[in-house]
Amino acid sequence: MRRVLVVVGESLLPEDLDRVLGALSWADADLDLLHVVDTRPLREFDLAAGGLPGRSGQTSERRGRMGALGAEAGARILADAAAAAAPRLPAVVTVRPWQRTGIPEHEILAAAHEIGAGLIVLGATGDPAAPPPPPPGRHRRNAEPRGPADPPRFPHRHLSPTARFVVDHAPCDVMVIYGGTPSRTPER
Amino acid sequence: MVSPGLDVRTFLALAVFLVVMALVIARPRGLNEAWPAVGGAAALLALGLLTLGDLAAVARETSGVLVFLAGMMVVSTIAEMAGVFTWAASYAAGASGGSGRRLLVNIFLLGALVTALLSLDVTVLILTPVVYATAVALRINPLPYLYACTFVANTGSLVFPMSNLTNLLVVDRLGLPFWRFAATMALPNLVAVAVNIAIFLWLFRDHLPGRLPRAARSAADPDQPRRPFFRHAAAVLALVLVGLFVSGLAERPLWPAALAGAAVLILVARAAGVPGTRAIRGVSWPLFLFVWGMAAVVRGIEHTGLTQGLAHVVFSHPARPLFTVAVTGGAAAVGANVFNNIPMTLVMLAVLATAPRSLVGTVVAATLIGVNIGPALTPVGSLATIIWLSLVRRQGVDVPALEYLRVGAITVPAVLAAALATLALEGGFR
Numbered sequence: 106m107r108r109v110l111v112v113v114g115e116s117l118l119p120e121d122l123d124r125v126l127g128a129l130s131w132a133d134a135d136l137d138l139l140h141v142v143d144t145r146p147l148r149e150f151d152l153a154a155g156g157l158p159g160r161s162g163q164t165s166e167r168r169g170r171m172g173a174l175g176a177e178a179g180a181r182i183l184a185d186a187a188a189a190a191a192p193r194l195p196a197v198v199t200v201r202p203w204q205r206t207g208i209p210e211h212e213i214l215a216a217a218h219e220i221g222a223g224l225i226v227l228g229a230t231g232d233p234a235a236p237p238p239p240p241p242g243r244h245r246r247n248a249e250p251r252g253p254a255d256p257p258r259f260p261h262r263h264l265s266p267t268a269r270f271v272v273d274h275a276p277c278d279v280m281v282i283y284g285g286t287p288s289r290t291p292e293r
Numbered sequence: 294m295v296s297p298g299l300d301v302r303t304f305l306a307l308a309v310f311l312v313v314m315a316l317v318i319a320r321p322r323g324l325n326e327a328w329p330a331v332g333g334a335a336a337l338l339a340l341g342l343l344t345l346g347d348l349a350a351v352a353r354e355t356s357g358v359l360v361f362l363a364g365m366m367v368v369s370t371i372a373e374m375a376g377v378f379t380w381a382a383s384y385a386a387g388a389s390g391g392s393g394r395r396l397l398v399n400i401f402l403l404g405a406l407v408t409a410l411l412s413l414d415v416t417v418l419i420l421t422p423v424v425y426a427t428a429v430a431l432r433i434n435p436l437p438y439l440y441a442c443t444f445v446a447n448t449g450s451l452v453f454p455m456s457n458l459t460n461l462l463v464v465d466r467l468g469l470p471f472w473r474f475a476a477t478m479a480l481p482n483l484v485a486v487a488v489n490i491a492i493f494l495w496l497f498r499d500h501l502p503g504r505l506p507r508a509a510r511s512a513a514d515p516d517q518p519r520r521p522f523f524r525h526a527a528a529v530l531a532l533v534l535v536g537l538f539v540s541g542l543a544e545r546p547l548w549p550a551a552l553a554g555a556a557v558l559i560l561v562a563r564a565a566g567v568p569g570t571r572a573i574r575g576v577s578w579p580l581f582l583f584v585w586g587m588a589a590v591v592r593g594i595e596h597t598g599l600t601q602g603l604a605h606v607v608f609s610h611p612a613r614p615l616f617t618v619a620v621t622g623g624a625a626a627v628g629a630n631v632f633n634n635i636p637m638t639l640v641m642l643a644v645l646a647t648a649p650r651s652l653v654g655t656v657v658a659a660t661l662i663g664v665n666i667g668p669a670l671t672p673v674g675s676l677a678t679i680i681w682l683s684l685v686r687r688q689g690v691d692v693p694a695l696e697y698l699r700v701g702a703i704t705v706p707a708v709l710a711a712a713l714a715t716l717a718l719e720g721g722f723r
Contacts, residue, residue, distance in 0.1 A: 115434045118506055146425060146435045148693035153417050153443035156668055158326040158635055159580030160418060167422045178429035230499065265499055
């Protein structure tokens with residue numbers, strides 16, 4: 106049984122799931138939907154509020170409320186994702202929504218190790234409507250070849266730090282989804 | 294005057310100051326900063342470096358500022374309960390036209406406004422959680438928007454006395470006119486915020502969504518603005534702000550407007566079924582003890598003549614505005630990171646109190662730019678704290694703290710230099 110770990114959140118929204126599901130074979134596969142409550146913003150708040158003298162009591166209470174809000178919003182994303190996925194999958198496929206809390210790239214890799222994932226699917230950027238990349242030679246940076254010996258230039262696509270880390274360290278195959286518009290392979 | 298040499302009294306006072314600062318920074322077992330400050334004052338009293346009269350005098354001097362703070366804490370807590378900040382953040386999201394970059398700019402502008410009018414504490418403690426709620430409801434990465442809030446709380450806190458406790462302490466102690474202060478600081482404040490926005494748009498370019506997701510829903514209740522509690526609280530808040538500006542213009546103390554606003558808002562909250570005790574709970578009482586205790590400790594240091602010695606070093610050189618501004622602002626920023634910015638301000642105040650009148654304004658402005666913008670460099674306002682944080686986390690490095698430090702290291706020097714350069718170009722305090 107192959108476990109497919111699909112990471113949903115701001116970089117891969119429930120409405121983009123049908124593209125992912127349609128691109129994969131679901132024979133003998135299960136779907137694990139993962140949402141990670143990112144603790145970095147919460148920690149960032151801790152650090153900033155911790156700099157204010159005499160305010161520690163208020164800080165911890167608010168931080169608790171923020172964590173609960175993040176988990177709630179994530180649970181809604183997971184519920185939407187599960188609802189979007191179910192009609193597009195064969196009935197035998199088990200869908201497991203799953204929420205973890207921590208630094209997303211670390212939690213994604215830990216989850217993949219834990220379930221022995223065969224494939225990780227995640228969004229490339231935090232931008233759900235990132236435009237497709239320009240064709241080679243028309244992007245801004247190093248647009249013009251400088252001579253015959255110059256290697257060919259390719260468009261630059263933004264991978265979020267989370268996506269880059271997961272691609273670099275994944276224990277299995279990784280499928281990276283460019284958000285919004287369908288990703289296109291630039292034609293030469 | 295006692296000579297600033299290292300006699301026994303000076304040595305003891307310095308030792309007490311350093312122990313207090315070490316405890317304030319390290320906060321062993323979550324110790325509230327107020328206790329080391331009060332303990333330091335008690336130690337100086339026991340050592341004969343402070344008298345009971347000094348303690349009473351310090352309490353008298355800081356009482357206006359502290360009563361003002363208490364009033365404004367109640368005002369902002371009730372405004373929060375009425376949903377004023379949630380509404381404002383939703384408005385900022387709605388006005389972004391679905392663009393993640395414009396949303397970042399709008400959050401900056403909102404943060405700058407809240408900081409300027411209500412203080413950096415309100416931006417960090419109240420607006421930041423609201424912005425987090427807004428971002429997760431919009432299904433976008435909250436991190437850049439939270440950074441925007443916590444940074445603009447520092448970089449946008451130069452303009453009015455009430456924007457930062459450091460400004461309040463200085464303006465109150467030196468008797469600087471409200472409007473002259475605001476007129477001098479307005480341009481450096483604007484430049485600091487603008488440079489901060491530009492750096493963040495570049496720094497977070499990979500984190501910001503180009504378009505906000507269509508399925509986004511607002512964190513605010515759409516009926517909120519029609520509720521009587523919201524309308525009354527917003528109206529009283531506006532009146533309090535008008536009252537503060539009128540008091541400033543008339544060169545009257547600010548605390549009566551804040552206290553009156555707090556009293557009216559407690560009644561407004563009670564009419565909406567919110568008990569006044571909940572609003573009073575929004576007041577951070579330990580902060581008052583901390584400010585009073587630290588002011589007393591610094592008074593003890595003054596008695597040893599150390600601050601006069603420091604003033605002599607600072608003011609003995611011929612005045613060159615650019616040099617004075619750069620050195621004072623830079624030193625204050627470094628000091629605010631090595632120590633906490635409140636004690637740093639109190640020490641600088643003791644130095645400034647003995648300065649020649651012609652130089653005071655410019656040095657005050659440069660100092661405040663340093664102590665206000667500087668703390669954004671390091672989390673918890675102190676370099677020592679981040680080292681401490683790394684040490685206690687033995688299993689690994691605290692990634693978010695290091696990320697915060699990286700963002701600060703890129704942003705703060707540029708923002709600080711831009712604000713100080715603007716002050717120098719203005720020709721100092723006007």
